[in-house]
Structures are given as C-alpha cells and as structure tokens.
Amino acid sequence: MGGRISESTIREVRDRADIVEVVSETVPLSRAGASFRGLCPFHREKTPSFFVHPARQAFKCFGCGEGGSVFHFLMKARNLSFADSIEELAERYGVAVRYEGGGVPSRPKDDLYAMLRLAADTYRELLGSPAGKPGREFLRRRGVTPEAEREFGLGWCGTGGELVSALKRKGIDLARGEAAGLLLPSGPGYRDRFRGRVLFPISDARGRICGFGGRAADDAVPKYLNSPESELYRKSSLLYGLFQALPAIRSEGRVLVVEGYMDLIGLWQKGVRGVVATCGTSLTESHARTLKRLSENVVLFYDGDVAGKKAAVRSGGPLYAAGVSPKALFPPKGMDPDDWAKAASPEELARRIAGAVPLMESIERGASRKYDLATISGKLSYVQLMAKYLRWVTDPAERELYAQRVAQTSGLPVETIHRQVGPSGTESLPGGGAPPRINDPRPEESNLLRLLAVDPSLAVAARRDGVGDLLSGEDAREALAILASIAERATGEAEFPLGEDLPDGVRKLLSAELVLADITPDEARRRYPGAVLSLRIRRARLETEELQGKVKGATGEEASLLFDRVVAAKRELERLESERRSR
Incomplete structure (x- = not known):
C-alpha cells in the first residue's frame, strides 16, 4: 500500500464525506438550526449536548468536550486509526486512496463495481442487438437520440437470462450478482431482476455504476423499478446524471x-x-x-x-x-x-x-392565491401558512424581505409577522436548539480563535501582529501557531483546521469554535481587527489592575515608579477603548 496517505486523498475524502450521514449511523440526530443535535456517544447524558455542523465538517460535545472532524469521530467511535478512518470513508464515498509511495490498493467493493460495469456493458450491447428492438422502439417513441443513448449508457435487459449467462462466463458467483441487486432467486437458480426493461445506469460522482433504474417498455407494473438498497446503491444519496x-x-x-x-x-x-x-x-x-x-x-x-x-x-x-x-x-x-x-x-x-424565480417567492404567490385575502380568516390562514415556510429561511436579509411582503399582503405590521414566524430553524429541541454559548472565562480569545478557525489564513496575520503574546491559554497559543503553519502550507484555498496531528486540547478547542461559528470567511476577515483590538484592551485592563494592586503594597520610590506605570497603563487603556468606540 505504500506509506502515508496523500494529502490530496485526505482532502478529497473529507470533501465527499457527509459527516451528518456518518455520525447518524451511531447517534440519532435532529436538526438544530444550522447544526444537528443528539446524545453524545462518548459519555452518558440525558440532555443532548452533542452537535454536528455539516457546513463546517465538525462535531463537538459541549458536555465531555470531545470534538473534531469526521475522521476523529470514526477514530473515537470505532477505535480506528486515522489511516483506517480515511480508508473506510474512501471506500464508502468512492475515492481512490493514494499513498505517498504511489500505491493504490484494491478494495473489497471493487468486485461489485466491476460486476455492475459488466452488467451495464451487457445491457448496452443487448439494446443494440436484435433482442433489444422493444427497448430501441420505446426510446425512439420518447425522442431519445442514439447520441444520448451512448452518453448515458442506456441498455436493455431481455428475457432470455443474458446477464446470468454473462456472469457465468466470467466465473462470477451468482450470489454476488444478487448482492449487487442484479439478480433475483428463481427456483434452484437466479433470474435477471430487470427483465423486459430499458436500463438507466446510475453512477456516483466518479462515474462508477452503483445501480440501475429500469423503465418498462410496455404497460408492465411497476413502470419504474430501481436497484434495491445495497452497499453501493443508496437512493437517498445518489443523483442520476x-x-x-x-x-x-x-x-x-x-x-x-x-x-x-x-x-x-x-x-x-x-x-x-x-x-x-x-x-x-x-x-x-x-x-x-x-x-x-x-x-x-x-x-x-x-x-x-x-x-x-x-x-x-x-x-x-x-x-x-x-x-x-x-x-x-x-x-x-x-x-x-x-x-x-x-x-x-x-x-x-x-x-x-x-x-427561474426563488422557491419562497413561488410559495408566497401560491399562498396568496389560495386564500380569500378580503376576509380576516383568509388573511390568518395565509399568514399561518407563510410562517411555516419562513421558518426555513435563516438568512436575515432574505427573511426580512419575505416578512415585509407577507406583511404588505396581509395588511399587518411586519413585527406581527416576525412574532408569528418565531426564531429560524426547525422545531426546537429540549434545552434549546442551537449549540450552547458556554460561560467562557476568556471570551476575547474564543472570539479570535473562531475567526481563525473559519479562515486559517488570518492566523498568519495574527502571528505577525503579535497576537500570541495576547493569549493566556496554552491551547490557544498552540492553536494559533498550528493554524498559521497550516495557512502557510496551503497552495490554494485555506486548509481544513482539524488535521491529523492536532494535540487533543487544540482539536477540542477548534472543533468548538467551528461548531459555534456562524460567519463566512469574508465576515471573519472583516471582524479580525476588532477581535485583536479587544484582546489588546483586555491585556491593558489586566495590566492596569495588576499594577494598581502592586501600588497598594509599595512604599517610597517603588510606589512612585509604580504609580507612573499605572498612569501610563490607564492612558493606553483609554486610547484603545477610544479606538474601539470610533470603529
């Protein structure tokens, strides 16, 4: 297998993996605003404190403190190594694992993919043969061109057991054909699942066939027949074409x-x-x-x-x-x-x-036509229906614009519409929906780290600006150094901050900030100067308080010198606070 897994493979697996889907196999999750919430699998709890943020690709338990990426979740939940977690997800999401030594190992599901490719080739050949005439006639009636047939690999499954024969010629165990969703048991043997149907191969994003959709060429029922759910075919995840x-x-x-x-x-x-x-x-x-x-x-x-x-x-x-x-x-x-x-x-x-118009606009138009807005009952029904859909909208500007439209249509104040809609997100969960804003002894540091986690490129500027000297937490200082190193290594977009070699304290700290973050990288860059200024103000305030404490116990020349330092520290604090007020 060659050595260490390549960085490009790790990045591709992380980009393709669905952290919510992976975690949901272990933890039942419910939506909570932009995150998902459930009971932590790593400690006993009655109130959910475990959150998964799909856009940030991170999880965090605010009870036991565990957190990290989808890889860290599998490592903890399944007792896997980092490499094993990558290989498992790569197999699941169809990524070829490459190693720094150059090797690409075979995987257990490769034989299923090969079998499905053999089936697709067999079906395509049958469509072009005399036996495929019913399929070709159906496609011509529906206006499908030969070019489209070739592009999408359309095929035909006859009634003569052609696929069973093809699998036997290749020496393939027919039980594996059943596992791949191609065959059905029939007496002592097997028969083709899709007999008498036009076949649409369904592939993943890499073009590997995962299953088939079969369309009856006559009045057979059901009209459409898809592959059964299997190791490869998950209709809730795959998109045809x-x-x-x-x-x-x-x-x-x-x-x-x-x-x-x-x-x-x-x-x-x-x-x-x-x-x-x-x-x-x-x-x-x-x-x-x-x-x-x-x-x-x-x-x-x-x-x-x-x-x-x-x-x-x-x-x-x-x-x-x-x-x-x-x-x-x-x-x-x-x-x-x-x-x-x-x-x-x-x-x-x-x-x-x-x-094309925004879906919410289409919904609003339909709702306004559905009810008699000349009556109070019609207006109430309209507002109640729109409130249900406006709860989906989390973008503040978009929500406000639609609330104004509903207010105008119903003749109600926009404040009334906002009260009817309530907070954004789906139904609330016990204990509140969003991740908790925990009591933080160093909120200025957390705020800065949240910005750096969202956009690690800011860590380079932070190190240059001497921010490390403003951080009192050891994990925070180490997080800054690691994020700056990540940003300097990045060749294009900023690297993901939750890498393999993070110390536990740094990983748990950054995963919390990623789950709590509700800003874009652009917004993080805009807020960065203010966050640094808050840290400088905190340091100046602490320094002033520390010097004032020393003055109380000093005498003579020492007291005079300390007093001068207190005056200077207060002036610096006032200057910084004035700068913040003027921003």
Missing part, C-alpha cells in the same frame, strides 16, 4: 434538479447539461448537502401539475436546511420538463431557466 453534469455545473455555477431520468435526458438533448435527477425518491437532506457542495444556485425544475409543485415545496425544506435558497421553474400545466424541452427552442429554454 451527476457524473455527466459535473463539468457544466462547475462552469455555469448552477445545477438543475429534475425528478425523472427522461426529463434529464430530454434537457440534455436541448443543450442543458448541468442537470441531475433524484432516483425515484423525494429530495433528501443528503441530496441537499451534495447540491450545496456543488453550487448554491439550485433550480428545481419539476412537473407543472399540482403534484410537481408540491414536490418542489417539499424539496425546499432540505435545501434551506443545507443553506441553499433554491429557485423553482415549472413547465406549462400538464407538461413535464421532457415535454417542454421537446416543444421549446434551446434559446427559449435557456431564457426560462435563467428566469
């Missing part, structure tokens, strides 16, 4: 979400390439976190009927919870995105997508 869409998403800074495979392919054929689809399920919080990592410009492009609009509203909850304010686009009533793509020109389609 993501591998093909990644280049367009990155270049355009936008991702469209549709509900069906055919919707996605229809849009792709009209030149709309940054599109993904859920796999026969509603959009989940795991999907939402994946979309958030791809782009904050998410457009829900669902069917234009009532069911499609309700599905878009349901999708809003997970997306807002993940920190995304989604947009919505609906085709004319009675059409789905595939129908609309066929009927519209590429130019019109691009224009409509660019003009």
Whole structure:
C-alpha cells in the first residue's frame, strides 16, 4: 500500500464525506438550526449536548468536550486509526486512496463495481442487438437520440437470462450478482431482476455504476423499478446524471434538479447539461448537502401539475436546511420538463431557466392565491401558512424581505409577522436548539480563535501582529501557531483546521469554535481587527489592575515608579477603548 496517505486523498475524502450521514449511523440526530443535535456517544447524558455542523465538517460535545472532524469521530467511535478512518470513508464515498509511495490498493467493493460495469456493458450491447428492438422502439417513441443513448449508457435487459449467462462466463458467483441487486432467486437458480426493461445506469460522482433504474417498455407494473438498497446503491444519496453534469455545473455555477431520468435526458438533448435527477425518491437532506457542495444556485425544475409543485415545496425544506435558497421553474400545466424541452427552442429554454424565480417567492404567490385575502380568516390562514415556510429561511436579509411582503399582503405590521414566524430553524429541541454559548472565562480569545478557525489564513496575520503574546491559554497559543503553519502550507484555498496531528486540547478547542461559528470567511476577515483590538484592551485592563494592586503594597520610590506605570497603563487603556468606540 505504500506509506502515508496523500494529502490530496485526505482532502478529497473529507470533501465527499457527509459527516451528518456518518455520525447518524451511531447517534440519532435532529436538526438544530444550522447544526444537528443528539446524545453524545462518548459519555452518558440525558440532555443532548452533542452537535454536528455539516457546513463546517465538525462535531463537538459541549458536555465531555470531545470534538473534531469526521475522521476523529470514526477514530473515537470505532477505535480506528486515522489511516483506517480515511480508508473506510474512501471506500464508502468512492475515492481512490493514494499513498505517498504511489500505491493504490484494491478494495473489497471493487468486485461489485466491476460486476455492475459488466452488467451495464451487457445491457448496452443487448439494446443494440436484435433482442433489444422493444427497448430501441420505446426510446425512439420518447425522442431519445442514439447520441444520448451512448452518453448515458442506456441498455436493455431481455428475457432470455443474458446477464446470468454473462456472469457465468466470467466465473462470477451468482450470489454476488444478487448482492449487487442484479439478480433475483428463481427456483434452484437466479433470474435477471430487470427483465423486459430499458436500463438507466446510475453512477456516483466518479462515474462508477452503483445501480440501475429500469423503465418498462410496455404497460408492465411497476413502470419504474430501481436497484434495491445495497452497499453501493443508496437512493437517498445518489443523483442520476451527476457524473455527466459535473463539468457544466462547475462552469455555469448552477445545477438543475429534475425528478425523472427522461426529463434529464430530454434537457440534455436541448443543450442543458448541468442537470441531475433524484432516483425515484423525494429530495433528501443528503441530496441537499451534495447540491450545496456543488453550487448554491439550485433550480428545481419539476412537473407543472399540482403534484410537481408540491414536490418542489417539499424539496425546499432540505435545501434551506443545507443553506441553499433554491429557485423553482415549472413547465406549462400538464407538461413535464421532457415535454417542454421537446416543444421549446434551446434559446427559449435557456431564457426560462435563467428566469427561474426563488422557491419562497413561488410559495408566497401560491399562498396568496389560495386564500380569500378580503376576509380576516383568509388573511390568518395565509399568514399561518407563510410562517411555516419562513421558518426555513435563516438568512436575515432574505427573511426580512419575505416578512415585509407577507406583511404588505396581509395588511399587518411586519413585527406581527416576525412574532408569528418565531426564531429560524426547525422545531426546537429540549434545552434549546442551537449549540450552547458556554460561560467562557476568556471570551476575547474564543472570539479570535473562531475567526481563525473559519479562515486559517488570518492566523498568519495574527502571528505577525503579535497576537500570541495576547493569549493566556496554552491551547490557544498552540492553536494559533498550528493554524498559521497550516495557512502557510496551503497552495490554494485555506486548509481544513482539524488535521491529523492536532494535540487533543487544540482539536477540542477548534472543533468548538467551528461548531459555534456562524460567519463566512469574508465576515471573519472583516471582524479580525476588532477581535485583536479587544484582546489588546483586555491585556491593558489586566495590566492596569495588576499594577494598581502592586501600588497598594509599595512604599517610597517603588510606589512612585509604580504609580507612573499605572498612569501610563490607564492612558493606553483609554486610547484603545477610544479606538474601539470610533470603529
């Protein structure tokens, strides 16, 4: 296997891993504002004090003090080494582990991936063969071009046991074919799961096939049949078409979400390439976190009927919870995105997508039409419905603007709307929802470290500014030195602060600040000068108090010298406080 795991692998695994998903397998979690909350698995407690912050990729228990990254959680919960935790997550999230020695080891699931690739190749060949005529005719009726067939690797599962034969020729145990979701037991042997269906291979972000969606070419029931949940196929996490869409998403800074495979392919054929689809399920919080990592410009492009609009509203909850304010686009009533793509020109389609409206605006329009706003009962129903959805919105400016709109529509003061809505976030938990603001003996130090944790590049400036001399906590001084070293090593974006070799005290300190942080790196940079000034004021105040104490017990010349120092210290304190007031 070659030596130490490469930094690029660690970074890729961390970026792909979903810390909420990983922790949830050990700890039942409930949303608490921007974080998730549960009972700590590392000590006994009755009131939840364990928090996971998905955007910061950190966890922290404010009871026992344990905290760190997703790697540290697995190390503690499963008694793994740092390398073992990386390898386990790499296997789970489809990352090839590379070592500084250059090796790439094989993994236990590789045979399943190879089997699914063999199945996809077999299905694709069958679609082009005489036996695939029903599948080809179905695709032509639906307007799917041969180019799209090739791009998405579409296939056909016949009724003659072709896949069973292909697996036998390769010497593959058919029980493994069942484990991969390809075969079903049938008498003494096995049969193909997807007989008589057009196949849509579903891959992960690396293009590795994890499962299939099968569409009946006739009136067979069910119309759609997906792979069963397995080691590789988790429909609550996978997004169809993501591998093909990644280049367009990155270049355009936008991702469209549709509900069906055919919707996605229809849009792709009209030149709309940054599109993904859920796999026969509603959009989940795991999907939402994946979309958030791809782009904050998410457009829900669902069917234009009532069911499609309700599905878009349901999708809003997970997306807002993940920190995304989604947009919505609906085709004319009675059409789905595939129908609309066929009927519209590429130019019109691009224009409509660019003009997608915020989902919350679409919700408000629908609510205002739903009730008779000329009556008191209608206004009350409208306000109560909008309050339910406005609780999703955590961005203060966005929330205020929608509150003003609801106030204007209902004829109520905006303060009344805010009282009706209440605090942002989902339902409150016992003991409060957000991470606790603990009694901190050194709040100025914690404030500064929170800024440095959010943007480690500030640690270089802090070291240059002599901030280390202003810190009284040993862990805080060590954290500053480590963060500055991390920032100096970074070649592009700032490195993640919760690395492998952190001393326990520093790791626990920084994980707390990451979970408590509610600011962006830009905001951290803006607040940095004020945080340093607060530290200087604290030191000047402590120095003044210390000198005043010494004066009381001094006599003669010593007392005179100490008095002069007290006067100078007070002047410095006044100067610093005046500087803070003028900021």
